[in-house]
Amino acid sequence: xxxxxxxxxxxxxxxxxxxxxxxxxxxxxxxxxxxxxxxxxxxxxxxxxxxxxxxxxxxxxxxxxxxxxxxxxxxxxxxxxxxxxxxxxxxxxxxxxxxxxxxxxxxxxxxxxxxxxxxxxxxxxxxxxxxxxxxxxxxxxxxxxxxxxxxxxxxxxxxxxxxxxxxxxxxxxxxxxxxxxxx
Numbered sequence: 001x002x003x004x005x006x007x008x009x010x011x012x013x014x015x016x017x018x019x020x021x022x023x024x025x026x027x028x029x030x031x032x033x034x035x036x037x038x039x040x041x042x043x044x045x046x047x048x049x050x051x052x053x054x055x056x057x058x059x060x061x062x063x064x065x066x067x068x069x070x071x072x073x074x075x076x077x078x079x080x081x082x083x084x085x086x087x088x089x090x091x092x093x094x095x096x097x098x099x100x101x102x103x104x105x106x107x108x109x110x111x112x113x114x115x116x117x118x119x120x121x122x123x124x125x126x127x128x129x130x131x132x133x134x135x136x137x138x139x140x141x142x143x144x145x146x147x148x149x150x151x152x153x154x155x156x157x158x159x160x161x162x163x164x165x166x167x168x169x170x171x172x173x174x175x176x177x178x179x180x181x182x183x
């Protein structure tokens with residue numbers, strides 16, 4: 001008897017969506033939108049509510065707010081994580097979701113998944129103290145601790161497939177055109 005695997009991922013629906021989008025690739029073009037509102041000092045709130053995809057405007061079931069600030073050691077109020085920490089959280093969340101989806105599709109029962117993400121960044125660049133130091137991460141390390149009904153090789157393959165399909169991993173590891181305008 002084959003064990004039932006339930007990681008709470010509807011892979012059947014995901015695979016059906018993938019197949020449908022292959023037949024209508026224009027519907028696969030999504031635009032994710034975030035608005036940011038400055039509150040005071042270095043503190044801001046980012047609202048995530050609307051996006052477009054499947055050829056039409058879409059909306060989340062509720063608006064989500066992500067806050068950003070800087071710690072007191074940077075003469076700020078430390079009301080929220082730094083935007084760089086939010087980027088690392090996005091990477092952790094994307095990779096972890098991918099592990100769950102791939103595990104479900106491969107019939108692997110997960111018991112626990114924990115990702116620890118560390119981004120190494122020299123702040124002399126963002127502080128304007130050294131123009132030779134880049135503003136972004138010099139290196140990002142991701143470490144997974146996964147308990148699953150699977151061999152170490154199968155677990156490593158889950159992580160590799162998650163990394164291969166992660167939009168956030170791709171955005172961080174490959175150049176992306178960013179256009180900034182005022183008005």
